[in-house]
Structure formats: structure tokens, C-alpha cells
Amino acid sequence: MEAKLGTKCVQAGYRPGDCEPRQIPIYQSTTFKFDTSEHMGRLFDLDEPGYFYTRLQNPTNDIVASKIAELEGGSAGMLTSSGQAANFFAIFNLANAGDHVVASNSIYGGTFNLFDHTMRKMGIDFTFVRPDCTADELKAAIQPNTKCIFGETVANPALSVLDIELFASVAHEAGLPLIVDNTFPTPILCRPIEWGADIVTHSTTKYMDGHGATVGGAVIDSGKFDWGKYPDRFSGLCTPDESYHGIVYYEKFGIENAFITKCVAQLMRDFGSIQSPQHAYYINLGLESLHLRMPRHAHNGLELAQYLQNHEKVAWVQHPSLPGDKFYNLAQKYLPNGSCGVISFGIKGGRQAAETFMSKLKLAAIETHVADARSCVLHPANATHRQMSDEQLKEAGIGADLVRFSCGIEDLEDIIADCDQALSFV
Numbered sequence: 096m097e098a099k100l101g102t103k104c105v106q107a108g109y110r111p112g113d114c115e116p117r118q119i120p121i122y123q124s125t126t127f128k129f130d131t132s133e134h135m136g137r138l139f140d141l142d143e144p145g146y147f148y149t150r151l152q153n154p155t156n157d158i159v160a161s162k163i164a165e166l167e168g169g170s171a172g173m174l175t176s177s178g179q180a181a182n183f184f185a186i187f188n189l190a191n192a193g194d195h196v197v198a199s200n201s202i203y204g205g206t207f208n209l210f211d212h213t214m215r216k217m218g219i220d221f222t223f224v225r226p227d228c229t230a231d232e233l234k235a236a237i238q239p240n241t242k243c244i245f246g247e248t249v250a251n252p253a254l255s256v257l258d259i260e261l262f263a264s265v266a267h268e269a270g271l272p273l274i275v276d277n278t279f280p281t282p283i284l285c286r287p288i289e290w291g292a293d294i295v296t297h298s299t300t301k302y303m304d305g306h307g308a309t310v311g312g313a314v315i316d317s318g319k320f321d322w323g324k325y326p327d328r329f330s331g332l333c334t335p336d337e338s339y340h341g342i343v344y345y346e347k348f349g350i351e352n353a354f355i356t357k358c359v360a361q362l363m364r365d366f367g368s369i370q371s372p373q374h375a376y377y378i379n380l381g382l383e384s385l386h387l388r389m390p391r392h393a394h395n396g397l398e399l400a401q402y403l404q405n406h407e408k409v410a411w412v413q414h415p416s417l418p419g420d421k422f423y424n425l426a427q428k429y430l431p432n433g434s435c436g437v438i439s440f441g442i443k444g445g446r447q448a449a450e451t452f453m454s455k456l457k458l459a460a461i462e463t464h465v466a467d468a469r470s471c472v473l474h475p476a477n478a479t480h481r482q483m484s485d486e487q488l489k490e491a492g493i494g495a496d497l498v499r500f501s502c503g504i505e506d507l508e509d510i511i512a513d514c515d516q517a518l519s520f521v
């Protein structure tokens with residue numbers, strides 16, 4: 096019988112044997128010992144699973160990656176040093192120089208920079224579409240050299256919701272996999288694979304860690320996309336890898352393991368963006384309570400949004416689970432149990448009012464972080480986007496008055512009281 100989500104959060108990925116440690120062991124070792132070099136050679140040839148060097152694989156990391164894979168309903172997973180590395184690996188495992196990717200235009204700013212600047216310099220082209228575009232608009236963005244489609248379940252910080260089922264069906268019709276960054280909802284509130292996503296990525300830095308302790312990322316494969324149906328398009332998976340004596344990942348590791356094995360064997364080997372085993376251990380501590388924390392974050396977020404919506408000093412509030420929100424219907428479909436604890440809103444009086452409000456908060460701290468156990472707040476016009484004029488901000492869809500508030504798991508009454516007293520100074 097398959098365990099339920101909460102049980103997986105606590106126990107998946109690790110089954111200790113008799114007299115073995117109950118908590119996951121931290122394999123704090125760069126390297127592993129062999130009796131014969133012939134045995135080590137079999138590992139180097141990928142003929143046998145096992146560990147020889149932590150840059151490629153480490154048992155602690157694998158325990159945590161397989162827990163996240165089980166939570167998402169995937170077949171295989173890997174940890175990376177950051178969410179940035181996870182999204183880069185997921186795409187670069189499929190697209191080379193001369194290839195093209197279709198991505199939602201409503202994605203995390205760091206991911207947008209990675210795609211629109213750094214990966215373009217590597218020769219990979221991107222077309223951006225709205226997360227709620229029509230099937231025809233999405234089809235029109237696909238080119239003969241397109242290798243995948245990318246979006247975020249709930250975008251940080253735009254709080255738009257991706258129409259996963261529509262994106263997946265258009266992608267599959269075109270013979271392409273859909274990659275979804277599921278950082279904000281986590282598998283507790285949405286499992287994109289159930290809606291047709293093929294690869295799921297995470298910044299575990301956010302809710303999965305949940306305590307602001309560790310930067311990290313994860314890539315999870317659904318094991319459902321059949322690369323072998325399009326051997327020319329996915330030649331990296333379906334033709335011999337000369338750096339591994341000509342093995343063909345799809346043939347040797349099958350539909351369920353080819354993608355992650357290639358990602359580890361080539362990209363982790365060459366780029367070295369590994370998670371440290373100590374950090375993987377911290378992420379696992381966060382995962383053990385993810386199913387308890389997420390409903391609280393989402394509840395606090397929606398309740399605060401509703402409170403602010405009725406406040407005379409507040410001009411507007413945005414949260415996908417708030418009735419009347421532009422993305423409310425998509426949120427009801429994909430996130431019926433809540434979306435996340437992050438909301439954005441504007442205070443009457445614009446930029447100055449936002450600054451006054453933030454400076455008077457006592458419980459919520461000013462940080463660039465989101466999705467933490469502690470409430471935190473950011474004024475993009477004065478921080479992450481401070482180089483932009485009010486006009487430029489407006490064009491980017493970020494008002495000078497926009498305040499991003501990330502509800503922690505404190506008592507709701509205290510979060511509301513903190514906002515209330517801070518608003519009284521505006």
C-alpha cells in the first residue's frame with residue numbers, strides 16, 4: 096500500500112536495518128573505499144550503481160532526493176546546490192547550443208536572468224509566453240528546434256498560476272516534455288506530475304527547508320516521458336555518450352532513470368553544483384514537517400490577504416486563492432487546499448507608504464527571503480528592483496507601492512496585529 100503524503104514526509108527515502116541509526120546518517124566523506132580498482136572501474140563505467148566521489152553522488156543526498164521524488168510521484172531525483180542549479184540542469188540536460196525553449200514569462204527573476212541572459216550566451220534561445228496563455232498561443236511559440244517547455248506552478252513573486260494541464264497537453268502533442276518549478280506550493284499543495292508535468296524542479300531553500308537554514312535545489316523526473324520516441328530531438332539521451340564509453344542512457348537506464356542518470360553523470364560531473372551532505376540533512380529535517388507547515392503557511396497567507404483587502408489604507412491585494420483574483424480559477428483547479436503563504440499588496444500612498452509600513456513592522460522582518468517559518472517582507476521598488484524608475488516598474492508589472500509579504504507559521508492573530516499597528520503609522 097502506498098503511504099500518504101505526510102507519512103512520506105516523515106519516513107520516505109530511508110529504511111534503516113537492524114541496529115542502524117534511526118535518523119539519516121550524514122556521509123561526510125568526499126570519497127569511498129574500494130577493495131579492487133576493477134570494482135571501481137565498473138562504477139566509472141556506470142555498469143554498477145554505487146558511490147565513488149561525492150561530486151557525483153553521496154548516500155545522504157540520495158536518501159533526501161528519493162524522498163522528494165516519492166513526494167512528487169516521480170521515478171528518480173537528484174539534489175543540487177541551489178534552485179538555480181536545478182533549473183539550469185533540468186534544461187541543459189535537454190537543450191544545447193542552437194536549441195530553443197518555450198518558458199512562461201511569469202517566473203522567478205533569477206530564473207529569468209539565467210534564461211534570458213546567461214543561457215542565451217550559451218546559444219540557447221527562449222520564447223516567453225503568459226502562464227495562462229491559450230493552447231494556440233503556446234503552439235505558436237514552439238519551433239522545430241524546441242526541446243522543452245518551462246513554467247512555475249505559482250510564480251515567485253508574481254503569484255500567477257500555470258495552467259499545467261494545458262501546457263502539458265500542448266507539449267506532449269508536440270513531442271516535448273514540460274518542466275515545472277514547484278517551489279512555492281511544494282508537493283503538499285500541488286503535484287504537477289499528476290497534471291502531466293514530466294520534470295519537476297525545486298528551490299529547496301524555500302518551504303522544503305522552511306527554516307531559512309540551507310540553500311539547495313532538486314530535480315525530479317516523472318519517468319513518464321518516452322525520449323526513445325524522438326531519438327533525434329533527444330539525441331543526448333538516445334545516442335552514445337563518448338565520455339562514458341559510448342553508453343546510451345535511454346537504453347541502459349530506461350524511461351524511468353535515463354534523464355537523472357545523464358544529469359548526474361554529465362552535468363554534475365562537469366559543473367559540480369553538488370549539495371553538501373550536511374545541508375541535505377538539514378533539508379530532510381525541514382521535509383519531516385512539510386505537511387504540517389504548508390497548510391499553516393497557506394492559511395495565514397489567505398487570511399492576511401482577506402484582512403488587508405478590507406483595510407481602508409490598502410489599495411489592492413493579490414493572492415491566487417483570494418476570490419476575485421485573476422488566477423483564482425486556476426488556483427482552485429490546481430491548488431484546492433491552498434497555494435502558498437506569500438501575498439503582495441499595495442498601500443494607499445505608494446512608495447513612501449510602503450516604506451513607512453515596513454519600517455514599523457515588529458514581527459515580520461525585512462529580508463530578500465520568502466517561504467520561511469518566520470514572516471518576512473520586501474519592498475521590491477526599494478530593494479531587488481531599486482535601479483528602476485516608477486515608470487519602468489509599472490512596465491514590469493511591479494508597482495512602486497508593491498509590498499511582498501511572506502507569511503510564516505506564527506499565530507495568525509499576531510501577524511495581523513503586527514500589520515495593523517504598522518498600517519496605523521501610514
Ligand SMILES: *Cc1c(COP(=O)(O)O)cnc(C)c1O
Nearest residue numbers: 177178179203251278298300311
Ligand atoms: C528562489 C527560487 C529559485 C532559485 O532558488 P535558489 O535556491 O535561491 O537558487 C528558483 N525558483 C523559484 C520559484 C524560487 O522561488
